[in-house]
């Protein structure tokens with residue numbers, strides 16, 4: 001019998017499990033597989049600590065960036081934390097003034113650079129494809145190292161890791177293929193599978209997911225120096241429109257919207273790159289896009305990062321959870337079940353909110369957590 005059973009060992013489950021175990025709770029984290037091919041595994045690991053646009057988000061951004069430089073030391077392992085620049089490309093058709101207005105209300109302000117200046121920062125960028133760029137001082141944690149560090153610190157504190165698939169949530173535990181596991185409370189951190197798991201357990205909550213496609217390269221000497229992403233990030237508006245179409249979120253329904261494509265990529269510390277990304281809104285988590293998706297990503301890269309378009313690499317597909325609006329879904333669903341999922345930019349918001357949520361579950365007091373369940 002555990003105090004808390006956390007379903008999912010991506011960044012959300014691993015961080016929350018660590019924080020709860022650290023407070024003295026008896027915690028088990030359950031995932032289908034060791035090293036699952038989840039959204040965390042394929043993430044760019046970018047920490048947009050500059051991005052908060054409201055006092056609440058700015059406060060959380062500040063907490064995150066104060067904690068990250070020492071988080072590896074706290075967890076006892078390298079998390080691949082580093083500072084590097086983010087180049088937000090401005091396409092010829094983009095409204096430059098509007099983008100200025102949007103980004104100028106962030107916690108930190110960007111620097112506007114010309115196409116040539118952008119190329120000096122990132123030699124792989126094609127200056128002819130852009131009218132300029134916005135540059136932020138950005139940060140990154142290695143997604144695989146960060147989760148490994150959280151999980152190992154969790155185990156060291158006496159936590160339990162279980163590798164089984166949760167079929168359904170029970171009143172006081174979960175059902176797997178092999179057994180029923182008992183606990184005081186279940187916390188759903190199942191990423192893009194959270195919606196299906198909760199629905200199969202008899203509740204519907206406003207948690208959604210995209211199907212994301214990307215290409216991962218092997219380590220290469222001709223690696224990106226910086227993060228490159230479009231300033232006009234289509235995915236966010238795409239997700240908002242998808243969340244509004246609640247009646248379309250039945251698994252037997254067709255694709256909800258035409259796919260969204262944000263051309264960009266990120267380097268990892270070991271010289272690998274993750275390049276992408278196409279996002280799709282299909283209500284069935286088992287949906288697989290056609291293999292031509294890889295060619296679509298390569299075709300998109302040809303404009304902005306031409307030398308990467310033909311670089312050998314492997315196409316990957318994963319599910320990414322999101323919720324309505326900029327805030328994640330964190331809170332109590334009923335007497336037994338809780339949720340900690342649907343983060344936009346989890347690499348910035350998960351470390352501070354996992355700590356706050358764990359403390360809230362102990363004391364039922366926090367100024368932020370009660371604002372996060374809708």
Ligand SMILES: Cc1cc2nc3c(=O)[nH]c(=O)nc-3n(C[C@H](O)[C@H](O)[C@H](O)COP(=O)(O)OP(=O)(O)OC[C@H]3O[C@@H](n4cnc5c(N)ncnc54)[C@H](O)[C@@H]3O)c2cc1C
Pocket residue numbers: 007008009010011012013030031032033036038039040041042043044045046047164165166167189190191192193194197212213214274276277318319320321341342343344345346347348
């Ligand atoms: C290409 C790409 C780039 C990205 N870049 C960034 C970035 O730069 N910065 C940023 O902040 N975010 C980024 N993201 C988003 C971020 O990676 C994800 O939002 C985040 O990793 C999700 O973490 P999670 O814990 O919610 O879900 P996941 O990492 O998907 O983990 C969920 C876990 O739950 C397990 N699970 C599900 N169902 C069950 C079940 N029934 N039983 C047992 N286990 C189950 C799964 O196996 C999985 O391991 C990116 C995403 C992609 C795809």
